[in-house]
Amino acid sequence: MILILSELSPEPLHAQITRQVRARILAHGLADDEPLPSIRGLAREQRVSVITVQRAYEDLERDGLIRSRPGKGFFVMAIPEQRKQLLAEERFAAVLGRLLAEGRADGLEPQRLREVFERVLRQEGARR
C-alpha cells in the first residue's frame, strides 16, 4: 500500500493515513477481507510513529471499515456497496458543512452557495 504522508499538510499524519486507507476501501483497490499492513510494518514503511498508525487504524475500525483479528492483524471489512456509498456521503457532507460555514462567514447567501456548488460541479465534470 503506497501512501503519501506529509508533515507540511494541514492535516495531522494519522488523519492522512485514515483518509487515504478509507479512500482505498471505499472507492478502489482494497478487496473485502484483504489484510492490511501491520501497525509496526506500516509505521516503518511510512517513517511515522507506531502510535500514529495505531490511531489511524482505531479510527478506521470505529468507522466499521476494518477489523482486527487477535494475533492476526487488521483486515478490510466486507462492506456492501450501498453502505460504502453511505459512508462516502457522510464524509462528504462533513467536509461540505465546513466549507459552507466558511462561505457563510464570508457573507455568501445560501442561494449563491448553491449556484457556486453547481458551477464547480459542472467544471469538475467537464475536466473528467
Add this chain to the structure above:
Amino acid sequence: MSANGGALAFSLRRLVKRFPGFTLGPIDLELQPGLVLGLVGPNGSGKTTMLHCLAGLLVPDEGGAEVFGAPNLVDDAAWRRNIGVVGEEHGFYMHWTAAENLQVVASFQPAFSHERARRMAERFALPLDRKVEELSHGNRAKLAIVAALAHAPRLLLLDEPTAGLDPVVRADVLDVLWELLEDGEHAIFYSTHVLSDIARLADELVFLSDGRVLQRSAKDDLVDAWRRISFRIETGGDMSLPAIVEHRQVRQEHQVTSRDHEATLAALRSLGAESIEVARLSIDEIAVEILRAKGVDRVAAR
C-alpha cells in the same frame, strides 16, 4: 510490569541526582517496549544527566532505575547487556582504526557480535580500516551507532543522536532505528533540543525544564490539540479564555496560542468573537511554547 504483562523497557522511580547548583528530579518515568520516547528540553535542563543515570554512568542520589525489569547497578555487565548508548561525546581512540575501536568496545561487552557490527558498517558504507581521526563527523556518528548496537541491546539511549549531522547521514541513522523498532521488542529514549527531523519517529515526548518533568504527552495528542487562533472581539472588559498559553492584542484584534483549541474556540464563540482564524502549529513550535510556559497557564488573557 507493563499493560501487556511484559517488563517495561525502563522505569525511573523518584530518581534524584544532585550537583552543586543543579538538581535533577525527583523523576518518575517509564517506557513500554516498542515505543520511542523523545526527551525535550533546553541545554542545561538535565537531559544528559537523566540518560546517564539510566545508562549506569552516574549513580543517582535517591530513587532508582530499572531496565527490562532489572535494577541498574553501575558497571553491571548483565544489566548493561540490554542497553545501547550513543552519547554526544563518542570517546573513541582517535589514532586507532574504527575496527580497533570496536575491539575495545567488544572487550567490555560480552554479547558484542562482530558479525552484526560488520553488517551494520557495510550498510553504512563505513570504512572500518580507517583511523577515527580520518573519519568524517557523519562517519564517526555512524561508528558510534554500530558500537552501541553490536550487542543487540533492547533499549537504546541516544543523547542528541543526530546533532550536527548532514541530512543524508541523519536519514541513514534514522532508517536503522526504524528497522529496530519493527519487532516491537525494542525501545528508544532519545534526547534532543531540535525536534524537527526526529519528531516523526517519536511516539511520545517528555518535556524537561530545570531538572523537572513539565509534562509527558503522545506527540499526536499535542499536534491535534494545539492551535494558534486569531479573532476580533468588541469588548473592553475582562476576557478569560481557557487553555491559553500566549495572548497578543492590537486594539480589537487578538491572537492566542491554545493547548486545547476546542475549549478555547467554544469560549470564543460564546463571547461573540468574529473573524476567527485557526492555524496548526508544528511540533517544534509546540515544544517551544510548552518549555516557555513551563507547563503552567502563564497568561490570564485580558
